[in-house]
Amino acid sequence: MQKNRTVMHYQHEHLENSPEFxxxxxxxxxxNAPVINPxxxxxxxxxxxxxxxxxxxxxxxDISVLGQAVTLIESSLSIHxxxxxxxxxxxxxxAGNSIRLGITGVPGAGKSxxxxxxxxYLVRQKSKKLAVLAIxxxxxxxxxxxxxxxxxxxxxxxxxxxxxxxxxxxxxxGGVAQKTRETIVICEAAGFDTxxxxxxxxxxxxxxxHSMVDFFLLIQLAGTGDELQGIKRGIMEMAxxxxxxxxxxxxxxxxxxxxxxxxxALHLFPQxxxxxxxxxLLASAKDKTGIEQTWDMVxxxxxxxxxxxxxxxxxxxxxxxxxxxxxDRQIKNKFYNNQQIKDLLKQTENQVLAQKISSFAGxxxxxxxxxxxx
Ligand code: GDP
Numbered sequence: 581m582q583k584n585r586t587v588m589h590y591q592h593e594h595l596e597n598s599p600e601f602x603x604x605x606x607x608x609x610x611x612n613a614p615v616i617n618p619x620x621x622x623x624x625x626x627x628x629x630x631x632x633x634x635x636x637x638x639x640x641x642d643i644s645v646l647g648q649a650v651t652l653i654e655s656s657l658s659i660h661x662x663x664x665x666x667x668x669x670x671x672x673x674x675a676g677n678s679i680r681l682g683i684t685g686v687p688g689a690g691k692s693x694x695x696x697x698x699x700x701y702l703v704r705q706k707s708k709k710l711a712v713l714a715i716x717x718x719x720x721x722x723x724x725x726x727x728x729x730x731x732x733x734x735x736x737x738x739x740x741x742x743x744x745x746x747x748x749x750x751x752x753x754g755g756v757a758q759k760t761r762e763t764i765v766i767c768e769a770a771g772f773d774t775x776x777x778x779x780x781x782x783x784x785x786x787x788x789x790h791s792m793v794d795f796f797l798l799i800q801l802a803g804t805g806d807e808l809q810g811i812k813r814g815i816m817e818m819a820x821x822x823x824x825x826x827x828x829x830x831x832x833x834x835x836x837x838x839x840x841x842x843x844x845a846l847h848l849f850p851q852x853x854x855x856x857x858x859x860x861l862l863a864s865a866k867d868k869t870g871i872e873q874t875w876d877m878v879x880x881x882x883x884x885x886x887x888x889x890x891x892x893x894x895x896x897x898x899x900x901x902x903x904x905x906x907x908d909r910q911i912k913n914k915f916y917n918n919q920q921i922k923d924l925l926k927q928t929e930n931q932v933l934a935q936k937i938s939s940f941a942g943x944x945x946x947x948x949x950x951x952x953x954x
Pocket of ligand 1: 686688690694826863867
């Protein structure tokens with residue numbers, strides 16, 4: 581009885597302290613320390629600045645603030661997006677004064693080696709401020725983001741006037757591309773006069789890059805005579821210039837053959853809207869040959885399109901494209917994230933599959949449902 585009472589007595593405290601459990605005792609503990617240091621938020625590096633502080637840092641060309649602002653652009657948190665949009669608004673009037681160069685080519689073509697060589701030339705010989713951005717919507721899946729590997733562009737990353745940023749990894753191609761497009765704006769506001777956008781040449785990302793650059797450069801390799809195979813005609817058509825990379829050592833002769841093949845192929849395309857005839861150059865990113873010529877080609881192109889008015893025409897077309905692209909994407913996102921639509925979607929899909937209603941009637945039903953509520 582007594583024993584029971586003792587147990588009862590301890591029931592609401594520590595059962596282990598009951599005389600039954602000889603040799604065990606639990607002391608009165610101390611309160612848990614707070615997991616989060618309350619001062620961290622105010623003093624920590626990651627804390628948010630005010631919009632004015634970000635903008636001021638960007639205008640001063642402060643790379644650390646610029647990097648933090650890019651992180652906000654890339655974030656999907658609505659609080660971050662709100663700040664990012666305010667920063668962008670303030671930066672827009674100070675953007676636009678750069679040469680935007682898109683570089684594409686299949687993995688292994690030597691893009692990052694080439695960008696490093698070109699970048700070092702631009703920063704050292706031409707006193708440029710260079711930002712290197714990337715679009716690789718696959719980077720989240722592969723975890724092997726292009727530019728994400730720290731060993732790439734090692735020399736360039738250590739240079740003061742170069743800002744290198746890997747591809748935003750979250751989301752659809754449209755979402756990733758929009759973040760890069762916005763990053764261009766704040767890089768320009770930070771005084772970067774040359775922006776390189778790298779893409780992996782394996783998907784749709786070339787079109788997205790083409791829609792945000794002034795000059796589109798395709799990096800190719802000399803091969804076994806079938807160089808033109810495997811390159812989508814559309815990508816060749818988009819190119820303002822082609823560089824046959826790795827034209828070094830025993831590869832020089834083959835590269836010359838590839839050069840004339842590409843030149844001939846380009847002749848078959850209709851004249852570009854810019855009136856510019858794409859050039860085909862040889863280069864070796866490893867030996868740093870053809871780098872100066874590549875930049876000379878870009879500068880000649882920019883002069884050419886400034887003179888004939890195409891430069892501004894293209895920039896305006898791109899601005900329009902991004903407006904409509906953003907509207908399309910946001911409407912689509914809102915539609916698919918709408919709870920009523922989510923509930924109805926599978927059911928409608930099944931009706932279509934069971935041939936109870938047509939695809940069009942199914943789509944119409946869902947669209948009507950969505951639009952009747954807004
Ligand atoms: P990316 O996947 O297109 O970015 O290609 P990388 O720049 O990573 O280069 C792929 C491989 O080609 C690496 O092993 C480079 O060292 C090599 N490479 C790049 N450029 C040249 C070049 O001009 N000549 C030679 N011989 N090799 C090169």
